Amino acid sequence: MNIPRVMSRNVTQPQINSPSSGRKLNPIKLPRQKEKVVVVMGATGTGKSRLSIDLATVFHAQIINSDKMQVYEGLDIVTNKITKEDRRGVPHHLLGTESPYSEFTASHFRDAALLAIESITSCGQLPIIVGGSNSYIEALIDDYDYKFRSRYDFCCLSVDVSMPVLDQYVAKRVDQMLENGMVDELRPLFNPKGDYSRGIRKAIGVPEFDQYFRKESFIMDEGIKQRLVEEAVNEMKKNTYKLARKQLGKIHRLHNVKRWKIQRLNATTVFCKHGEEAEEAWKKKVAEPSARMVARFLFDFPSANVGAGLRLCSPSALRSAMATATCDGYVLTAGYPRLSIF
Template structure:
């Protein structure tokens, strides 16, 4: 048994069992997949604030490079609240294996250490299958600990490539507010009501840390005293405004953290500007912009990373055709513009 996995708490050990059918030691041979990319011990990270399109890009890249995805969003690791946490559905996953997604009991304390142990083991398992690990999520503290903490030895074991999906903050604020409205239309309030506990006001543990749960607490507690329709509507609208405000605050903190990693700690981040995609309300135009402004530069970066070269002829159209054929074959539909 891997010594690293022995240190996991019992509940986390149960969650990690699916990984254990693969040996933990990495192959020393070169790994080859489509376009003959050598990928021994290589890992791709996709970072960015909430709502910038990280999940969509990870699935696009995983479809092309035959990769598997490891979630690094500390709330999406928990089971439940799929609308609130904006998890990709099975259909949206396009058959790509997703690890550390909806695996932990909502009331369990899942720590940074738990993530680092399980993510490291997941990377080793994916590489053993001769596939590319893609780690994606907005919890930059998880990613920083995984990469920088010497006790996990991640930097000494793996060669890392970082993609940063960035969106102008003023544009992102409008999109985030619009996305919250869409969540409400999809049943957000009813979903959160199911986890509301009138005897528990602790929102620092488990899935109850998610933005939206605490914001609706006051509304749920006072709902029975709001006798007229107008009072109930106002109470709910105020709670939704708080969700929007705190989600924007989260996005701002995520962006500041990424700037810190790049500017103060010297991380080599490949910035991909997705601002135009969120500006464009026409779906066809937005999809075209996504391919040209996000997928194309990301493919170039990852291809060069896997090929260990900065002087590589790159044929986006050929790969785009492969991507389209693969997604059609898998019966996959494109996920929303940004998740």
């Protein structure tokens, strides 16, 4: 979805002068307005990465990965890392940056994410945190020293897909991984004495293929080899189904127990369609509603005015209507047509 970008602009507080005497008073120290952060959550396979890119191209943002397997270097197919092409030029942080054999904990993520957020906001851009590892996100937002909440306001979006529909999609995605060369990607990580409780070896796919790689060199019958691959793939699918339900359960806990305000986007319809119909459903059910939610969060628009402030228009109409428009200290820049905010 192509939409005009939004860039934040810092607004400084003026000094206060006494109108009666002309005497300059000390500046009033008003509370510092918190920077804003967007969080995109959801179970594996629901389209979180796609939505984060859509939002980043609207709101002039950079993305911080919060998937605990995608943070490691390697296994791009198995961990389903977003490709450079699909990133559409949007900068990503903590994506494939860590050694695959190290242990990148929730505490490590919290510290690294805080640095990334500070770097992004310092250049007037919006941080978007995206990933399925809710333990990482919770460690960041509800950190023990209140560092995040004291400095940032956050908006949580959750992309939801009904479980039966998501299960079907996940199964197809694992089959596609196999066609894309997953076995060859996994092979270098095989170690008969490998520890599946650390680093990237925890990724779904690595332990599931352990038995196949142990027996591969001793089996000459291709039919038996194929059966072992199928068993590993089926185990991957089952474990991915379990992961999706576990992720959804954590989101429900954050909402119901910790009272996080999490705004739900139901993408089930998208997964039931194909081609242009799926693209249209994504735009109507996910991309545009999420843009409205984020605009309301960033600009403090009253709910009643948000729908009126977002309108579809052609690229030529957008460029002629505005080269640059301002709104409460934010600048909206043209160049990404279809959806404009006024």
